[in-house]
Amino acid sequence: MTRALEGIRIVDLTMGWAGPLATRNLADMGADVIKVESCERFDWWRSWEATPEWIADDGAEKSNQFNMVNRNKRAITLDLEHAEGRRLLLELVATANAVVENFSGGVLPKLNLSYDVFRAVRSDIVQLSMPAFGSTGPWRLFRAYGSTVEQSSGLPHLHGYPEDPPTMVHVAYGDAVGGLNGAAALLTALRHQRRTGEGQFVDLSQAESLFPLAAHGILAYAATGVVPARTANRVPDAAPHGVYPCASAAGEPDSWLLIEVRTEIQWQSLTAVIPETGGFGDLADRLARTTALDAAISSWTRTRPAREAMALLQRCGVPAVATNAMSDLIAEPQLRARGYWQWLDRAVVGNQPNPSPPYRLGDDPIPVRCPAPTLGQHNREVLGGILGLPDEELAALEVQGVIGTRPRMPTS
Amino acid sequence: MSGALGSLRIVDVSGTVATGYCAKLFADYGAEVINLESDGGFPTRSLPPFLPEAQFPEASALHAYLSTNKYSVRAGTLSREECARLLDEADLVLDDGTSTLPVADCRKVRCSISWYGLTGPYAGYAGTDAQCYALNGMLRLIGRIEGPPIMPTGYQAQFVGGITAYIASLGLLLAGELGNRHGPVHLDTSIFESTMCFTDVGAITAHNTGLQASRMGVNRLPPTYPMGVFPCRDGWIGLSVLTPKQWHAFCALLDMNDFAAVPLFQSAIARNEAADVLEPIFSEKLLDLSAEELFYRGQAAGIPLARVPTMEELFGVDQYIERRAFTEATIGDRALTVPSVPFRLFATPPSFGGPVAALGAHDAEYAG
Numbered sequence: 001m002t003r004a005l006e007g008i009r010i011v012d013l014t015m016g017w018a019g020p021l022a023t024r025n026l027a028d029m030g031a032d033v034i035k036v037e038s039c040e041r042f043d044w045w046r047s048w049e050a051t052p053e054w055i056a057d058d059g060a061e062k063s064n065q066f067n068m069v070n071r072n073k074r075a076i077t078l079d080l081e082h083a084e085g086r087r088l089l090l091e092l093v094a095t096a097n098a099v100v101e102n103f104s105g106g107v108l109p110k111l112n113l114s115y116d117v118f119r120a121v122r123s124d125i126v127q128l129s130m131p132a133f134g135s136t137g138p139w140r141l142f143r144a145y146g147s148t149v150e151q152s153s154g155l156p157h158l159h160g161y162p163e164d165p166p167t168m169v170h171v172a173y174g175d176a177v178g179g180l181n182g183a184a185a186l187l188t189a190l191r192h193q194r195r196t197g198e199g200q201f202v203d204l205s206q207a208e209s210l211f212p213l214a215a216h217g218i219l220a221y222a223a224t225g226v227v228p229a230r231t232a233n234r235v236p237d238a239a240p241h242g243v244y245p246c247a248s249a250a251g252e253p254d255s256w257l258l259i260e261v262r263t264e265i266q267w268q269s270l271t272a273v274i275p276e277t278g279g280f281g282d283l284a285d286r287l288a289r290t291t292a293l294d295a296a297i298s299s300w301t302r303t304r305p306a307r308e309a310m311a312l313l314q315r316c317g318v319p320a321v322a323t324n325a326m327s328d329l330i331a332e333p334q335l336r337a338r339g340y341w342q343w344l345d346r347a348v349v350g351n352q353p354n355p356s357p358p359y360r361l362g363d364d365p366i367p368v369r370c371p372a373p374t375l376g377q378h379n380r381e382v383l384g385g386i387l388g389l390p391d392e393e394l395a396a397l398e399v400q401g402v403i404g405t406r407p408r409m410p411t412s
Numbered sequence: 413m414s415g416a417l418g419s420l421r422i423v424d425v426s427g428t429v430a431t432g433y434c435a436k437l438f439a440d441y442g443a444e445v446i447n448l449e450s451d452g453g454f455p456t457r458s459l460p461p462f463l464p465e466a467q468f469p470e471a472s473a474l475h476a477y478l479s480t481n482k483y484s485v486r487a488g489t490l491s492r493e494e495c496a497r498l499l500d501e502a503d504l505v506l507d508d509g510t511s512t513l514p515v516a517d518c519r520k521v522r523c524s525i526s527w528y529g530l531t532g533p534y535a536g537y538a539g540t541d542a543q544c545y546a547l548n549g550m551l552r553l554i555g556r557i558e559g560p561p562i563m564p565t566g567y568q569a570q571f572v573g574g575i576t577a578y579i580a581s582l583g584l585l586l587a588g589e590l591g592n593r594h595g596p597v598h599l600d601t602s603i604f605e606s607t608m609c610f611t612d613v614g615a616i617t618a619h620n621t622g623l624q625a626s627r628m629g630v631n632r633l634p635p636t637y638p639m640g641v642f643p644c645r646d647g648w649i650g651l652s653v654l655t656p657k658q659w660h661a662f663c664a665l666l667d668m669n670d671f672a673a674v675p676l677f678q679s680a681i682a683r684n685e686a687a688d689v690l691e692p693i694f695s696e697k698l699l700d701l702s703a704e705e706l707f708y709r710g711q712a713a714g715i716p717l718a719r720v721p722t723m724e725e726l727f728g729v730d731q732y733i734e735r736r737a738f739t740e741a742t743i744g745d746r747a748l749t750v751p752s753v754p755f756r757l758f759a760t761p762p763s764f765g766g767p768v769a770a771l772g773a774h775d776a777e778y779a780g
Binding site (some may be wrong): 003004005006007008021025026029030048049064065067068132133134136137138139142143144145147148149150151152153154156157158159160161164165166167168169170171173176177179180181182183184185187188189190191192194195198199200201202203204205207208209211212213214215216217218219220221222223224227228232233235237242243244245254256258260262266314317318319321322323324325326327328329330332333334335337338340349352353355356357358359360361362363 | 416417419433437441460461462463464473474477523528529531532533534537538539540542543545546547548549550551552554555556559560561562563564565566567568571572573575576577578579580582583584585586587589590591592593597598599600601602604605606608609610611612613614615616617618619620622624625626627630631633634635636639640641642643648650652654655656679680711714716717718719720721722723724725726727730731732734735737738748749750751752754755756757758759760
């Protein structure tokens with residue numbers, strides 16, 4: 001069942017990472033997701049530093065990040081600042097189950113668009129808005145990237161050494177998490193729509209989406225009133241627990257093995273593989289002598305490639321893994337065995353790897369049906385096929401600049 | 413039950429953080445969620461943080477957060493037939509792939525959430541949250557240049573796996589109502605693959621360009637700079653300066669106008685490469701400024717600055733207070749502040765907090 005959501009149509013006004021990832025999750029399950037950009041206000045995820053040279057070089061179609069989060073969708077262009085573009089958008093919304101947007105607060109009203117406007121053309125429409133801090137509250141108009149969202153969640157206070165600044169874990173952690181929450185929110189509202197015929201406005205705060213990931217810190221403070229300390233890779237209830245240096249393979253100087261021993265059975269297994277740990281005792285002893293324990297383990301790991309050490313320890317049930325580099329991931333053994341990367345030809349960039357949905361029915365991954373569309377690729381199919389615009393009207397819209405298939409430098 | 417998911421019955425038989433969070437989202441939107449626990453209780457009951465002076469199996473604050481508005485039934489108190497019927501009639505059964513209960517009898521949707529998926533060479537491996545981040549390529553980029561890389565703390569991978577499983581499960585439940593699903597289905601959700609959402613693009617970029625991202629130091633994350641968390645006189649400010657327009661506004665904000673037009677600093681990547689030059693210049697200025705003031709002035713100038721609240725400060729942030737971002741779970745006569753559900757349906761709002769069932773509190777309701 002690769003098209004679980006066949007029959008659902010979503011008008012996708014989102015840009016960047018979070019919004020397009022939210023709608024991609026539904027597209028992956030077979031929803032008809034129609035991405036709307038304009039030739040001047042194209043998705044900034046294609047580039048935040050567009051130049052005429054970049055346009056001339058087809059830069060808009062070469063963005064790995066754009067292509068990654070927009071597969072399985074159709075794409076049209078509509079200039080929403082033009083009356084005709086806005087009118088056509090509303091005609092399209094009238095055929096859809098949901099509209100999704102992640103503009104900074106204030107952009108939608110400037111376009112004279114809102115939930116009430118969408119509801120006027122489709123009474124049961126679902127609108128998902130996913131601004132960084134939500135649609136209400138004093139920060140509702142504030143802007144943020146995924147990095148800002150991570151910072152605002154307090155999560156960096158739970159990572160790193162106490163003498164270093166609070167430590168971030170990703171350049172855009174909030175984006176992917178916000179995208180997953182957006183998909184969850186949309187499905188929840190669509191299920192209610194399906195059963196009752198009622199649409200509604202759905203509000204997502206990307207910053208609040210990260211609170212569950214910080215739950216261990218939030219709950220520790222809530223339960224005890226004590227602010228959790230940053231302890232880098234050490235924890236108070238497990239040892240060994242850390243990242244240990246490994247022998248460098250050719251061309252790979254930054255090689256590490258992560259080990260987390262959580263039970264005494266795992267500890268006994270580890271001591272059987274790493275003789276250097278033989279002088280350490282129970283958890284209390286290991287916690288009291290963590291520096292010496294880490295040194296003993298490091299002396300063993302330093303003499304072995306990370307993958308070899310991982311195999312030795314995992315064979316005995318010890319949680320230990322090599323730390324992959326980005327360049328390792330296409331050939332990562334588990335991903336490769338499960339057919340995680342699906343290769344599809346796409347215009348301009350050729351044969352490209354596409355990640356599978358992280359869930360599957362049976363042994364095989366859910367197929368990726370089509371790669372990310374090019375700018376305005378489905379103008380004729382959507383505006384002609386769904387809205388019934390004749391070819392001459394499409395041509396006139398192109399002359400007016402309302403639609404098109406090539407980006408233009410913004411005039412304002 | 414009422415709410416957007418009011419007519420659904422969900423049974424969690426494994427009680428991991430991942431199954432628990434997936435089930436929690438269903439419960440928050442009104443589904444009947446049953447924790448079908450062993451006599452010793454779900455694994456989450458043994459996980460920190462703990463409530464002081466509370467006793468096992470009701471002491472875990474994490475379990476309380478995950479379990480508001482759910483029912484607790486001990487499988488051992490049900491007859492074999494009662495247990496089978498509960499699983500058979502559920503709309504969704506959640507497990508971790510290792511349950512000995514008759515989960516395969518589920519007639520609608522079964523979702524197994526395991527560390528690495530049910531197939532492949534790692535299928536039997538012992539898993540942890542940090543392992544997922546080591547394997548997905550994130551961990552190598554976190555922390556000091558000389559290492560070791562810094563491990564993400566807590567249960568982050570499982571929360572990502574849990575919400576991914578919610579998306580997949582709810583999608584398939586909706587498919588049934590759309591007429592797109594016929595008969596029982598078994599979802600295999602991999603927590604590791606769920607965390608690949610953070611690094612898919614890095615993997616593809618490395619494949620296409622041959623460029624290898626390396627660890628650049630604490631809070632030094634490509635592709636841009638200034639980026640990170642910096643001390644001010646009254647707390648921490650988060651910087652994310654990406655576009656040329658934001659760079660110019662940032663320079664104006666810190667009275668660094670001489671740097672605004674420097675050609676080298678017009679691109680994010682070039683500023684990132686020049687981070688060692690730029691950082692001493694602005695970080696010294698930040699020490700004399702108020703993070704609170706900078707945050708509002710920066711946002712007014714279109715720069716996505718952030719306050720970086722500690723766990724203590726988080727509860728006092730006006731934005732989060734106004735939106736009820738935190739609510740209360742009640743464990744007996746005790747209240748615990750916990751995060752609210754992050755997404756809000758206006759016509760069918762979620763539960764905000766609620767009671768946490770003691771182990772076996774609903775045994776009698778589901779027997780017979």
